[in-house]
Amino acid sequence: MPYPVDPIVLSYVQADELLKAHKQTLSAVDISPDLGLTTVSVALSEQGISFEKGEQLSWQQIEKIKRSDVNCFLLEDDTIRPIQFFSEATNRMCSLLPTRRTPSMLIAGFTMHRIVDIxxxxxxxxxxxxxxxxxxxxxxxxxxxxxxxxxxxxxxxxxxxxxxxxxxxxxxxxxxxxxxxxxxxxxxxxxxxxxxxxxxxxxxxxxxxxxxxxxxxxxxxxxxxxxxxxxxxxxxxxxxxxxxxxxxxxxxxxxxxxxxxxxxxxxxxxxxxxxxxxxxxxxxx
CATH class of the missing domain: 3.40.50.150 (Vaccinia Virus protein VP39)
Incomplete structure (x- = not known):
């Protein structure tokens, strides 16, 4: 199974940057659409933000992302959903855990990588x-x-x-x-x-x-x-x-x-x- 083409994945890190730019009344800002791997320019308006290919997010959606420190979010069709999955095979919840850089994963509440001071x-x-x-x-x-x-x-x-x-x-x-x-x-x-x-x-x-x-x-x-x-x-x-x-x-x-x-x-x-x-x-x- 190939990796999806150019998905937009955001966390509280990018949401915080966007909210700060909005507070400064900027019309555009560079953010990462892939949790720190690359950056793109997005346009800011009173309603929210727009990506180069037309994807949009409202400030309410960005506020929701900002409030979550245990989930990354996938943007699809201008809606956001947390990246998580309940596995019936193991009876465990898995989710993509944001950090300031490389994300980790939570399985049944356990972090799969060291994230304190590293x-x-x-x-x-x-x-x-x-x-x-x-x-x-x-x-x-x-x-x-x-x-x-x-x-x-x-x-x-x-x-x-x-x-x-x-x-x-x-x-x-x-x-x-x-x-x-x-x-x-x-x-x-x-x-x-x-x-x-x-x-x-x-x-x-x-x-x-x-x-x-x-x-x-x-x-x-x-x-x-x-x-x-x-x-x-x-x-x-x-x-x-x-x-x-x-x-x-x-x-x-x-x-x-x-x-x-x-x-x-x-x-x-x-x-x-x-x-x-x-x-x-x-x-x-």
Whole structure:
């Protein structure tokens, strides 16, 4: 499925800029129609704003966007709708979460990226940096918005990425920052449960693995010894696995970290190193 052509997606960040320009009685202002990727000029009037191709927003609509700090909005046919999806497959609500720059995603109230004092894309770069250089075939066990797959695909021969939740896939499809997930020929997307799909992969078929599962309470099986054994099996000798866990110094993540370290070593990984700057660990085969 290709990414939609030039959708207009706005958040409270752009709404705030528009309202300030209106207060200054400006007739035009540059804003981003895609959450910070590009900018365009829009015309301002007493009624609202107009984009170059004729799309319009009223000031009432812009005020509504400004009031929401947990949703991004898609503009279609001069109406706005929050980018969110209730997934019957997982019984969870997914939504595109705005930040000052790269958006994140909320699933069942949990943020899928670090957003405190860090940008979600910076968060992604820190994860990727733990296993660079990226070469060959890479497995990304949890697609989400696809940032990890997109960044890994800049150097990998192929990135295979797995997504369980159709809701998350829907949100990614509406997110301008995720467009390369659908357009990059080096990315292969699989829909399904990583716990069930990983055992179907051949032995030593991946050079690197990025394991960035949801929190333990949402996907405990992806932290299990059985799953770690499968990851060890499909990783090439000399390969590295990055496992995102959370703040290694926090009380809650500390308990999960100790269990994960023990099970990774029991699965066969010869060395497991804490990488607190990336909120995870790297396991070496």
């Amino acid at each position: 940008d979600p894309m910076q968060d992604t770069h820190k994860k990727i940096a733990t296993i660079t250089p990226i070469t060959g075939r890479v497995l990304d066990t949890a697609t989400g918005l696809g940032y990890t797959a997109i960044e890994a695909a800049r150097n990998a021969l192929e990135v295979v990425t797995i997504e369980l939740d159709p809701g998350a896939q829907y949100i990614a499809h509406q997110n301008p920052w995720s467009r390369d997930l659908f357009n990059n020929p080096h990315i292969t997307q699989l829909m399904g449960d990583a716990y069930e799909l990983v055992p179907s992969f051949e032995d030593e078929s991946f050079s690197s693995i990025i394991h960035d599962p949801p929190v333990f309470s949402l996907a405990g099986e992806l932290y299990s010894g059985v799953f770690y054994q499968e990851l060890y099996r499909i990783l090439k000798r000399g390969g590295r696995l990055f496992h995102y866990i959370g703040d290694l110094n926090s009380k809650s993540s500390g308990t999960v970290t100790r269990g994960a370290l023990k099970r990774l070593q029991e699965a066969g990984f010869k060395r497991v190193v804490r990488r607190p700057e990336a909120f995870g660990v790297v396991a070496y085969k």
